[in-house]
Structure formats: C-alpha cells, structure tokens
Amino acid sequence: MFSYLAAALPAGASPATRLIALQCALRMNASMRVSLSLGLLRSLRLGGNPSPWQELEQARWLCLTPGRETGEVAAVLLDDALLGQAPTRPDRCHAADWAVRAGCPSRAGVLGPLLQVVSVYLTSHSHPETGQGLNEADRTARECGIQPAELPHVLEQLAALGLLDSWRIAADTEDLGWAMRSPQ
Structure with a gap:
C-alpha cells in the first residue's frame, strides 16, 4: 500500500495526509466508501485538522461526504486503482488496525x-x-x-x-x- 500511495499522492503530500490516506485505503469498502471515527483520528493525533482532508480532495484522491454519524468523517475514494491494490476487506481492516498500533x-x-x-x-x-x-x-x-x-x-x-x-x-x-x- 505504501508503494501505491507513493505513486498516487502528490510528492509533497504531508505525513498527516499519508496517514489518513493509508487508513482510508485499508478501511474502504467494495464501493470505495470509507468512514473514519473521530476517535480513530484522535488516536492518530489528527482529530481536528482539516488540512490532510483538503490535500486529498485537491489531489482528487477522495471526496468528502456527509457522515452517517456526527462522530465520523466519511468519504468516497476516487482512484479505481485502489481496488486492485488491496487484499480482502477483513485483511485490510486487520492491517488498518495493526497500522494504528504500530504507528502509535x-x-x-x-x-x-x-x-x-x-x-x-x-x-x-x-x-x-x-x-x-x-x-x-x-x-x-x-x-x-x-x-x-x-x-x-x-x-x-x-x-x-x-x-x-x-x-x-x-x-x-x-x-x-x-x-x-x-x-x-
């Protein structure tokens, strides 16, 4: 996933943007939709910062959507190449959880x-x-x-x-x- 993100994101994408993109790519569903809880974002120390999301939207990598709940950020990912990058959803979700623990x-x-x-x-x-x-x-x-x-x-x-x-x-x-x- 790191290789994919290195190619898909702009070279100057911030580390916070890369962390969010990694979590989004690993947690997306088959419709390329993702929602990240504010608690998860706080655990990554990215809770209230809108800049990474804006970077990802400007790069046309995702589009923010209204969240189903107030305690989450929801988006649809726009790069179809993601569907070929990732293993099955349970494996990706396991990897996303592991990445949070490994990074914090x-x-x-x-x-x-x-x-x-x-x-x-x-x-x-x-x-x-x-x-x-x-x-x-x-x-x-x-x-x-x-x-x-x-x-x-x-x-x-x-x-x-x-x-x-x-x-x-x-x-x-x-x-x-x-x-x-x-x-x-």
Missing part, C-alpha cells in the same frame, strides 16, 4: 505524523520474528513521502524514542538496514 506505540509518547508514517513503514517491512529489515534507502524515503536526505534524521529520532534498536545505510549499496526495538 505507548512508549513513544506523542509521535508526530512523520514519525508515525516511518514507524509503520519500517515495522511493516520488518521480519515478524526478528524485527530486522532491509530496503533501499531512497525507496524507503520516497514511500514515506520524504526526501532521502531527511531519512537519517527521522531514523535518529525513532532510535532516540526507543522504537529502533539500530539502523545503518550502507555506503556502497545505499541499502537501509534496521532492527526494530523488541516490545518489553
């Missing part, structure tokens, strides 16, 4: 949207048993919506928060290797 670990305190996006990305690309991962550094940066030069700074922040045990960008191959911190 309790020991991280108040992660901003950028750190949440990168944390979810690294966790989703890590070996489930060892927590280790390997990927091209420039691909990681592109799929997280940041410039390659920003990646080391973001990784340092994740390490300082205790989410990453270690990371390294190989000088010869420019591959990023990392080890996620094991939950205590």
Whole structure:
C-alpha cells in the first residue's frame, strides 16, 4: 500500500495526509466508501485538522461526504486503482488496525505524523520474528513521502524514542538496514 500511495499522492503530500490516506485505503469498502471515527483520528493525533482532508480532495484522491454519524468523517475514494491494490476487506481492516498500533506505540509518547508514517513503514517491512529489515534507502524515503536526505534524521529520532534498536545505510549499496526495538 505504501508503494501505491507513493505513486498516487502528490510528492509533497504531508505525513498527516499519508496517514489518513493509508487508513482510508485499508478501511474502504467494495464501493470505495470509507468512514473514519473521530476517535480513530484522535488516536492518530489528527482529530481536528482539516488540512490532510483538503490535500486529498485537491489531489482528487477522495471526496468528502456527509457522515452517517456526527462522530465520523466519511468519504468516497476516487482512484479505481485502489481496488486492485488491496487484499480482502477483513485483511485490510486487520492491517488498518495493526497500522494504528504500530504507528502509535505507548512508549513513544506523542509521535508526530512523520514519525508515525516511518514507524509503520519500517515495522511493516520488518521480519515478524526478528524485527530486522532491509530496503533501499531512497525507496524507503520516497514511500514515506520524504526526501532521502531527511531519512537519517527521522531514523535518529525513532532510535532516540526507543522504537529502533539500530539502523545503518550502507555506503556502497545505499541499502537501509534496521532492527526494530523488541516490545518489553
């Protein structure tokens, strides 16, 4: 889904916009409709900010619709390519819930949207048993919506928060290797 979003969203889309787009893509139904509760958005620390929604509408990626309930934001997604990107709805909903937990670990305190996006990305690309991962550094940066030069700074922040045990960008191959911190 990160690869799809990197191609579908404008290059300058904010991390908050990417977080919302990820949740929308994973939670949409077969009619490409989605509703996100305000509680979910608050847990992502995106509750009252209309900017990410406006970015997604300006990119013609979604169109906001009146919510069925007052405690939600509803939209219809406009990119038919999404239907070919995602596994079955139960699997996507499970992944969406997992992404919320992976992006908002309790020991991280108040992660901003950028750190949440990168944390979810690294966790989703890590070996489930060892927590280790390997990927091209420039691909990681592109799929997280940041410039390659920003990646080391973001990784340092994740390490300082205790989410990453270690990371390294190989000088010869420019591959990023990392080890996620094991939950205590």
